[in-house]
Amino acid sequence: MLPEKGPPPDTPRDIRARPAPGRLVVTWNASERATGYRIRWADRTRLVATPDTQLDDLRDGEQYRVEVRAVDAYGQVSEPGRAVGTPGPEPRWQDGLTGLLDEFPDDRTLLADRPGSRWHLSGYRGCVGLGRSVEGEVGLPIDLGCGADEAVLRARAPLRLGPDGVLGRFAVLTDAAGPGGRLTMDLVPGPADRIGSGRRDDPALLPAGTVRTVVDDVGARVVAGSGLDVLPGAPSGVRPGPRGAGALHLVEVLVTTGGVRVRQDGVEVASAPVVPRWREAYALVGIHAPPGRRARVHVAGAGFSGAASADPRVLETPVNLSTRQVLDPAAEAPSVGTVRRPLATAESARFVVTMVMSAGMDVAGARVQVGTWTLPARQAVPGPPPAPGAAVTVVADVPPELLGPSGPDPLTPLVVRAPGAGEGALVQESYLEVVPIPAAPTPMTTTQPARTDRPRATTDAMPTATVTLGDSVGRPLPTTTVTPQGRLLLLVTLNGSTAQWDTGGLEGVQGFQLWLDGRLAASLPTSTATGAPGGTYPIPVGLTGRARGEHTVEVRVVGTTGTTSSTLTHFTTE
Template sequence: MDLQEPALPKRRTLRRVAIVAGGLAVIGAAIALLRTPEPVESGPRPVPPPQTTVKEFAADGIVLPAPGNPPAQPASLSVVPGPQRLLVAWGPERTGKPEPDRAAGYEIRWGRGTTLTNVRLLSQPVAQLDALENGTSYQVEVRTVDAFGRRSLPAVVNAEPKAPDNDSAWSFVDRFSSRVVPEPQRWRLGGTSDCGRATRGEGNDGKRMVISGQCGTEPLVLRPRAPFKLRDSATDGELGRVVVETDHPGQAGELTIDLVPGPADLVGGPFASSQEDPTLPPGSIRVRVTGEATAFAEIRAAPGMARSGVTADLSPMAPAEIGITVRWEVVVRTDGVRLVRDGKVVAASDAVVAWREATVLVGFIGGPTGLHAAVDLIAFLGAPTAAPVLVVPPVLDTGRSVVEAGSGLVTPSGGARVQGTTGGQLRVTLVPTNRAPTEDQFTVEVGGREFPARPAVAGQTPARGVRYPIVADVPADALVLRADSDTLPIRVRGPIRRGEGAARVVSASVELAAPPGAVSAASGSGTDVPLALTRIALARPSARFLDAAGQVIGQGGVVPRGRLVLEVTADGPGGQRLGGELAGLAGIEVRLDDQRIAGIPTVADGPGTAGVWRLAVDTTGMAAGEHVIEIKAIGVDPRAAFAVAYAPFRV
């Protein structure tokens, strides 16, 4: 017994230990559970799809507008056939008839026969249908779209594109229909940086050339290699003309046409407000056309040109139209220069040119969203002319700025040389950044040697911020390539004053002379495509308050308590100018201080385009102080970014 009694406490102790151990095990398991992280999905969470619908909604105190009567259909369609295109119009500018009642925009459909496979939304009562086949019948239907997306009955027309019946006796012409567009034998594209390109178009632009880029306010300049030559004798006072057919700058930006009496690639400088432009080389003429909502055209001349004193009767400029080809003609006469837009004189200068031959520079400057300009034709009327035989030029490496004169030579003097040429002319454009040096102080280094440079136009002197084109003639044995056998290094040398920056080198090209009997080399792949278009844009929203008498309350102004009218506008032309095409509108949402108070769907019969809506708003219960209305336009296409506007006010 004595031996067994002590055994009981041992068993209790073991039991306690077991319990404690078990407790530790349970607690440990709990700790393990608490410390084990929840499973995490690998990779980023998916982005929710963009909103593409709007539901009708009205908060307390908000009264939504009612649709009212459906829109009227276009009264009739006017069609002007052109080469591989149809111009369809139904508004007052082109037909003399008013736009349909309750029109916020339009929907146009077209196709061969009765198969209407193409559709486009528009903010303007005119459309150009491109990339069509001459001699083929197309059916076109146009419907009016109101602010709620309701469609009218269609106006219908059938027409065939066709080439012009009586074409002009051009001395030079390009319709950009060859395999390679533009043909290197005929054209050079220049600019201040590698920010754009000239190519065959795609889709609706597939039968013409497109100039595309993201160059800000800097131009892309297309130069024909053939010079523009005037006739020896005038016909009805005309010596010759340059013709450009393009839809630029209907969307936005600028179009310039320069006539320069010398081998220049780029000219001009800061905007000059007078008709005499001191940034132009002597004897030069510049035509300048601006787009945006209000079109504007002018002719500028270099200082010192003779003046005839003759004036011309001018027609008013028609409003700029998006995507519509315009024929611009620069007419050089014995008594000055005229600018003709679609057969009407819209600008004139009495400056008389003294030259008989000039370089033509066609410049394209884009708008806020970039550049996308379609070109159908560039041609000359005048004395016979032709582009020189093409020797394919190498890539040029110029450096970014002028090198100080007298410093060591840096270009290679030995190695492979450019083949198939008897020499070349280097064309370089400089922009002085400080006090300008004199014109005869620049040289061009190439092949380990220096050659004198001269102004491309005799008499031009360097000026701060102004493009200054120079040229240098170089023999064939100096055209020494870099080790890659593709690049020709050149450097421009000139004075650099202490404490001042060197002149910038903004562009360069080389025209190589071909030996006798040579023919132009094949060049270009024909596979280049335009830079991507900016995505289609929605109508641009805005808002304002009206008091009980219908008077506008200024933005940020004090609104009285009671019922007011909130007028919401979606500007169709503003959206179409941004993207070139108008995106379909799903609806409008309105928020007050970040709280949704209204939703207006605009897809009754299909996507909306634009519109004006008036909402009744009760401000009785609003707190005193500042408030903000947010207007959000939402599209049916997820590719179109929503557009937002704000309207602050005080109660």
């Protein structure tokens, strides 16, 4: 028996339209039985999976009526809820960001091979890059193109704490923490390019003195490294309001004499009773896309309080090491090096390397070998190294003998060494940071960081389908091997929350078919008009009499415009 429709979902309540220049961010309370929502404004409509969306390309000062209907797994819609909003100036979140404020009207402040760069962008080359902005797009676009990427923006100037009260404020306006995504905001007592280890929130993986704020699907929280003063009390956190894909939200970290507080859109969502011992730190903005999905995220503004610093006049150029493996001091190095062209017009220079710690590795003994020179490498963040598996940034100064127009070329080998380096000790990023000779011509190099040519998607994606094997009452099975008797319950899940990352909207589903071993086993229509934004559908399958061996389950999904997709899974009877 196929699942049947229930009553329509409830009408969305408490609809709010928060104004900003050229846009409205619309939020509402989630409706019972809803798997998504249809929004109507002006002459446009959009289907979304979460109770939050951003309406762009609006005229400031013009009043817009917004209508929101809840939609269930079968395309049934509720009565509409309504709100009115007027795009235009928003409360001045930028006020007080005297140490640094960047609203990214373009990507010039990230181009590290040009004078005046204010940020270093760290990311795996070929996967992370600056997106080419399209008309109507708000904020600096960063493309995460390989499905398991992290992009980290590090301010070149430090945040300096004030004397009392709110010692420091660090703010970011971004859509990075949308469904499946993750935003980290780190204050680190040293210019590290990356810290931690992916999505793990273990304090032992952070440099001493680090204050990390995490905002993701779980909620908001503060993760404190060692070397902080701990006050009486316990950390707190609440589940922040909704964050839809493509909707900008303001996240602020306040360092106070009474601890660290975190706000989303002006509402406190987390705190921790810790106070740093440092008086200045470097601000890092970490961006993760949903796992396994290419995505474009936007940073529309970032900055911090405190005394301002002059932008350093450094240039960067990436360097390819002979091997990504961190070598033990006695290990043989490949005969591959690098040209010294970036050093020809350098007043000073240093190698900056971010690598992953392996068990037993002594980062205090790290060296960068450049030809016949062995350069001591110091940690960018002083103190004990983080635990194995964590990223650590080291810096090695280039000696005067390697600067200027003359000298050996190429420099072979170019490797990183550390006592005890073993399996897992890998270089994540390496580049030269150069202070050019005054009035020397800027070397013409490829734009760094790279711009990506991946076009922004303009067609809404359909929800993605997955199939879970369940027993006769729907409990997930621990294995894909089942006995050939009774029945199997296939739970087909159509998930729209991460599918809308590129465009902010979904193509609705008008139905799907389930094929078993190449034969049609079930066909379930949802809605040919509105389209379903997703849902979970239990489909029973009889096992008695089926041949032993592997069986193939295919789900074919059909969208309201005729778009199709399919997914495969398998189970075995024995």
